[in-house]
Amino acid sequence: MGKNQFRFFLALVFLFLIMAGCHKENPTKLDVILVDSENKSIGKIQLQEQASGVKLTLDLKGLPPGVHGLHIHDKGDCNPPQFKSAGQHLNPGKQKHGLLHPKGAHTGDLPNIIVGEDGKVKGEIMAAKATLLEGRNSLFTKDGTTIVITDEKDDGMTQPDGDSGERIACGRISKDKK
Numbered sequence: 001m002g003k004n005q006f007r008f009f010l011a012l013v014f015l016f017l018i019m020a021g022c023h024k025e026n027p028t029k030l031d032v033i034l035v036d037s038e039n040k041s042i043g044k045i046q047l048q049e050q051a052s053g054v055k056l057t058l059d060l061k062g063l064p065p066g067v068h069g070l071h072i073h074d075k076g077d078c079n080p081p082q083f084k085s086a087g088q089h090l091n092p093g094k095q096k097h098g099l100l101h102p103k104g105a106h107t108g109d110l111p112n113i114i115v116g117e118d119g120k121v122k123g124e125i126m127a128a129k130a131t132l133l134e135g136r137n138s139l140f141t142k143d144g145t146t147i148v149i150t151d152e153k154d155d156g157m158t159q160p161d162g163d164s165g166e167r168i169a170c171g172r173i174s175k176d177k178k
Contacts, residue, residue, distance in 0.1 A: 027175055028132055032147055034171035036062060037081035042169055045147055047139070053128040054139065056110070056147075060122075060169075063115045069154035069164030072108035072127060076144015078170035086146040086170055089161065092136045093129075100156030105129070107137045108145075109162075112153045145173045 028049040034042050043060035075087030089097060090108030098104040099111065107129040115121045131137050139145045152165030 030132070030173075030175070032171040032173050034060060034147065034149070034169045035078060035080065036169050037083075039080045045171060047132060047173065049132040050126070053126050054130040054132055056125050056127060058113065058121050058123050058125070060115075060149075061118075061120045063119050063121065063149065063169065064151065065115050065117045065119060067112050067114050067153035068168070069150035069152060069162055070110045070113050070125070071106075071148050071150070071154070071161075071164075072110065072130060072139065072173070073146045073148050073170075074108070074141065074143060076141075076146060076172050076174065078146055078172050080170070083146075083148055083167040083170040086148050086167065087143070090130075090139070090141075090145055097158070097160050098154070098156040098162055109154075113149070139173050140175060147171045147173060 030047050032045045032047060034045065036042050042062040046057040048055045072090045073086040073088060074090045075085060077085035079085040089106040091106040095106050096103040097106055097109060099109050110127055111125050113121050129137050130139055132139055148167050149169040150164035150166060151168045154162030154164040156162060
């Protein structure tokens with residue numbers, strides 16, 4: 001290896017080390033712990049980046065039986081009992097609310113969940129517009145994001161929240177392990 005090639009090699013190594021130190025990688029898989037209005041854990045939702053969006057794998061208990069709304073909200077704060085601190089549905093594209101709305105949906109609009117008589121729900125759903133990577137629809141925003149469950153089902157059309165009732169559970173989406 002010649003003197004100039006060696007210098008070029010050292011410059012590349014140095015540049016790589018600088019870039020590696022400055023770049024904070026977004027996780028492509030993480031767990032979100034949800035709490036109820038009494039701040040007690042009701043389980044977790046695992047988020048995983050997919051080619052078609054973010055897959056949510058639900059493993060929850062202690063919920064009222066029936067159909068409930070599930071949304072991603074635009075603030076990274078879950079203060080019980082009403083979880084108003086979670087903000088509104090994540091909507092960076094300024095769309096109308098609702099998976100059924102012709103001018104929707106928000107990035108944070110998700111399918112309803114069905115909780116069994118035992119208060120449990122397990123399953124998978126997709127957040128097709130969301131990503132764990134950088135970009136407009138990233139779940140890692142400067143204000144943070146949350147996952148919220150409501151006491152009623154989302155009708156998929158009513159503005160701004162699908163007439164889905166009160167917030168009954170919340171979980172903070174975060175790169176941190178806290």
